[in-house]
Amino acid sequence: xxxxxxxxxxxxxxxxxxxxxxxxxxxxxxxxxxxxxxxxxxxxxxxxxxxxxxxxxxxxxxxxxxxxxxxxxxxxxxxxxxxxxxxxxxxxxxxxxxxxxxxxxxxxxxxxxxxxxxxxxxxxxxxxxxxxxxxxxxxxxxxxxxxxxxxxxxxxxxxxxxxxxxxxxxxxxxxxxxxxxxxxxxxxxxxxxxxxxx
DNA sequence: TCTACGATCTTT
DNA sequence: AAGATCGTAGAT
Numbered sequence: 001x002x003x004x005x006x007x008x009x010x011x012x013x014x015x016x017x018x019x020x021x022x023x024x025x026x027x028x029x030x031x032x033x034x035x036x037x038x039x040x041x042x043x044x045x046x047x048x049x050x051x052x053x054x055x056x057x058x059x060x061x062x063x064x065x066x067x068x069x070x071x072x073x074x075x076x077x078x079x080x081x082x083x084x085x086x087x088x089x090x091x092x093x094x095x096x097x098x099x100x101x102x103x104x105x106x107x108x109x110x111x112x113x114x115x116x117x118x119x120x121x122x123x124x125x126x127x128x129x130x131x132x133x134x135x136x137x138x139x140x141x142x143x144x145x146x147x148x149x150x151x152x153x154x155x156x157x158x159x160x161x162x163x164x165x166x167x168x169x170x171x172x173x174x175x176x177x178x179x180x181x182x183x184x185x186x187x188x189x190x191x192x193x194x195x196x197x198x
Numbered sequence: 199t200c201t202a203c204g205a206t207c208t209t210t
Numbered sequence: 211a212a213g214a215t216c217g218t219a220g221a222t
Binding site for chain 1: 219
Binding site for chain 1: 203204205206207
């Protein structure tokens with residue numbers, strides 16, 4: 001199955017976030033189904049890494065859509081984002097949780113022998129399952145080979161709610177319902193604050 | 199250079 | 211409830 005075309009990623013970031021639910025991430029023999037995401041916009045979004053403008057770290061957010069933006073969080077966790085919108089407009093979708101489709105043995109090995117929903121619910125765990133590091137930042141996801149994003153089954157029902165871990169942002173941006181998850185999936189990091197999207 | 203602090207996870 | 215752990219951003 002070929003990766004999704006770059007045009008798939010060229011749309012408003014919250015819209016792309018929802019569209020990514022159900023899609024697949026492939027790296028080598030590991031395939032994951034995306035079950036939970038968060039949208040982060042440009043400088044106008046006080047929760048976004050883009051809030052201080054363009055830097056070496058967040059440069060992929062300003063680049064073309066459909067590229068990886070990987071950064072290290074708390075000195076430990078490699079977080080995977082997918083860039084959205086046209087070049088010049090900073091935006092990215094954080095992948096917060098996935099369901100394993102293939103390569104479960106490798107995932108379990110990387111996570112120290114553990115399996116089950118908890119092993120892929122949480123953005124740091126997604127990075128660990130794929131063995132990502134910041135060297136992947138900027139990588140195009142619409143080309144075969146390496147890290148890529150494939151089409152998948154769209155979820156029937158979607159949950160939405162405020163983003164997690166952004167206490168530093170303005171109240172309005174904290175309230176923005178830009179976190180989305182596949183309803184009825186056990187592969188979600190936190191159900192708290194999520195409500196069914198109409 | 200120097201300092202403060204994370205879009206987290208695990209353990210207590 | 212708190213520690214791990216280190217790159218990045220902003221200040222000096």
